Amino acid sequence: MNKIEDVPGVGLATAQKLRAAGFHTLESIAVASGRELAEMAGLTEERAREFSKRAREMLNLNFLTAEELLTRRQNIARLTTGCKSLDDLLGGGVETQGILELIGQYGVGKTQICLALCVFVQQPVEMGGLEGSALYLDTEGTFRPERIIEIARGREIPTETILKNIIVARAFNSDHQVLIAEKLDEIIQEKNIKLVIVDSIISHFRAEYLGRESLPTRQQRLNQHLHKLLRMAEVFNIPVVVTNQVVASPDAFFGPPNKPAGGHILAHLSTNRVFLRKGKRYTRIARIIDSPYLPEGECIFKITEKGVEDVPP
């Protein structure tokens, strides 16, 4: 495996600066924009751009033929949610190389799906897993290890190592959240992380940027944060799952009364978006919204001690 010192022109001192700024791997340098790299590592933009270009060359990231692109897409793997109908809705599970956005009101089950995924990602591929660990970026303090154990027991999955393979990073504000995401590359390789969760992507941003005049700044930062997450999903061939809240849409006279928060940025950068709502009795309904290739559709599921499950007809 190449180290950042192997990039032509990166000496010991530069490597130190890069590491201090959170660029630990060739991949992280290759996918950073020149300006981003320059600002964060204190380099001139010209040098930063050159390093980034060389790292891309070393990783063969520059030009892809459509055939190579197809090969890369054939590497897309799928992670089960533990619920057949939800997996089917997603085209066979949560796919790698993209961002899945779970949208819905409080208590609808976004966190429950994320917790279940942390259990299943550790399972063998033939059981719908990805044979790796999970990283849970928790912005609301709702991660519950006890619930992980309960889901695993409910599925008859051994629990000895289940919690050791979930790394929880608590983000206390949006700066902290962005910083954690910037530093993920190394830990993803080191700990064989096969799933990254950000629950929730938006809450800190919404709480901190109040008022119309701060909206452009918020959206710009959110945009960078999501770009970083998307690149991570692509480079490491893993799924990134983020949760999002809904906001009232007062202009919707006929349409749905709620819409996803985060505006166009999230709509644009999420690979797949699933809108969740409460159904009759204890059921939940999931619906795919504006997907580039998944058919529109809905499914019904329920939250149980086993995580999320199908509702028998």
Ligand SMILES: Nc1ncnc2c1ncn2[C@@H]1O[C@H](COP(=O)(O)OP(=O)(O)OP(=O)(O)O)[C@@H](O)[C@H]1O
């Ligand atoms: N062990 C369990 N068995 C059955 N249902 C459960 C269990 N644990 C939680 N739930 C249900 O899950 C729901 C809470 O879902 P969850 O915390 O995922 O919501 P959320 O969409 O993340 O909401 P928020 O926006 O507030 O974070 C509650 O309705 C609760 O009844």
Ligand SMILES: [Mg+2]
């Ligand atoms: Mg939640």
